[in-house]
Amino acid sequence: MTPPSTRSERARAAVREAAWDLLLDRGLRAVTIEAIAERSGVAKTTIYRHWPTKNAIVLDALRERFEPTVAFGDTGSVLGDLTQQLQAVIGLLATEAGVAYLSLVVESWYDPDLATGLVERYLDRRRTAAIEVVERGVERGELSAGTDAGVLVDALYGALYYRLLVSRQPLPDTYASLLVAQVLDHDRSGSRD
Amino acid sequence: MTPPSTRSERARAAVREAAWDLLLDRGLRAVTIEAIAERSGVAKTTIYRHWPTKNAIVLDALRERFEPTVAFGDTGSVLGDLTQQLQAVIGLLATEAGVAYLSLVVESWYDPDLATGLVERYLDRRRTAAIEVVERGVERGELSAGTDAGVLVDALYGALYYRLLVSRQPLPDTYASLLVAQVLDHDRSGSRD
DNA sequence: CTCTAACGCTACGCTACGTAGCGTTGTTCC
DNA sequence: GGAACAACGCTACGTAGCGTAGCGTTAGAG
Numbered sequence: 001m002t003p004p005s006t007r008s009e010r011a012r013a014a015v016r017e018a019a020w021d022l023l024l025d026r027g028l029r030a031v032t033i034e035a036i037a038e039r040s041g042v043a044k045t046t047i048y049r050h051w052p053t054k055n056a057i058v059l060d061a062l063r064e065r066f067e068p069t070v071a072f073g074d075t076g077s078v079l080g081d082l083t084q085q086l087q088a089v090i091g092l093l094a095t096e097a098g099v100a101y102l103s104l105v106v107e108s109w110y111d112p113d114l115a116t117g118l119v120e121r122y123l124d125r126r127r128t129a130a131i132e133v134v135e136r137g138v139e140r141g142e143l144s145a146g147t148d149a150g151v152l153v154d155a156l157y158g159a160l161y162y163r164l165l166v167s168r169q170p171l172p173d174t175y176a177s178l179l180v181a182q183v184l185d186h187d188r189s190g191s192r193d
Numbered sequence: 194m195t196p197p198s199t200r201s202e203r204a205r206a207a208v209r210e211a212a213w214d215l216l217l218d219r220g221l222r223a224v225t226i227e228a229i230a231e232r233s234g235v236a237k238t239t240i241y242r243h244w245p246t247k248n249a250i251v252l253d254a255l256r257e258r259f260e261p262t263v264a265f266g267d268t269g270s271v272l273g274d275l276t277q278q279l280q281a282v283i284g285l286l287a288t289e290a291g292v293a294y295l296s297l298v299v300e301s302w303y304d305p306d307l308a309t310g311l312v313e314r315y316l317d318r319r320r321t322a323a324i325e326v327v328e329r330g331v332e333r334g335e336l337s338a339g340t341d342a343g344v345l346v347d348a349l350y351g352a353l354y355y356r357l358l359v360s361r362q363p364l365p366d367t368y369a370s371l372l373v374a375q376v377l378d379h380d381r382s383g384s385r386d
Numbered sequence: 387c388t389c390t391a392a393c394g395c396t397a398c399g400c401t402a403c404g405t406a407g408c409g410t411t412g413t414t415c416c
Numbered sequence: 417g418g419a420a421c422a423a424c425g426c427t428a429c430g431t432a433g434c435g436t437a438g439c440g441t442t443a444g445a446g
Contacts (some may be wrong), residue, residue: 158355
């Protein structure tokens, strides 16, 4: 990263970094404008000149540091492709950045702008990519013609978010393949755990 | 409801009611100990003598007023039973009490006690009941022997929570039957919308 | 080297938290 | 009926964080 040249950009970068560090160190609840100001060395008034809310800052920081997992390999089968993608998402959400992301998802319940930002940058992209995979499976004849890709994809990723955010159950290593097998495989011949 | 006899119980009931009214009127963010004190006429100090946190109060109020939807009819088929139950949950979550419940689910991310309370009173009961239905379907031969009821049930309800809490997509009237058909029906012959 | 946009600093009023101290009142029990 | 006490109400406090106003200071473009 080349250091920002203008004074403004230096301040903005310092703010994003302080917000991110605070988020990872002490959680979203500890991220306050005052704490960011203190940690970054940027005056509170200056922060307010650049961002309207704390969440906007954190979303900016996230954009720089948290890449959406969209890329799909092509393993040759729908089940394989989806398992691989789910596995990647599970891994990502288990990192400290992933947990930070999840806390923003939670926070977005009260912040429509944040919700829009997260949906556009992360959720929609991944959903669209997953839907394409399912539809490819339908074209190949691996899945029946009556398949509704959107509904199935929401069920797959919904299960992840549900267990992480709502019911707080862990996601075992086998979860991705188990989930795909149960939801998509007509014969439900996948292994159990 | 018989009016509470002791002075203490009167105060407690007034607090629960004020918290609930505030929640429905102005959302969880507006529910503060100070606001509850003002609205209920109960002194702030007295409130702190009975509850440790705002969330504990709201959870108490919820317990009195929001009944978990556990009852399943027996329609004769797994698909029918699950569709009916999902439909009931969707309806419940669409009420103002349901939205209040959802905001508590969100809040529980930061409050382990609240999370435990919600899981025990609502999520676990419904999950167990749904799992029983699926297992009944396996016994009847409607679903194959390799079915993992827990995984499937989390996928079904996960889809609901995912769309309501995370991606903020609406749940159309046909959603319950569509979801069940897609996730459980091997032939995916259910209707589309 | 000047000029101006952008920053830093201090201070303010507001809301909410959670606690301490003390006066007041409802209830119970004789 | 009256005493005793448990529980409530009230006031006040210190803390944190919000968002804004006013004004001094400085970086950096031209």
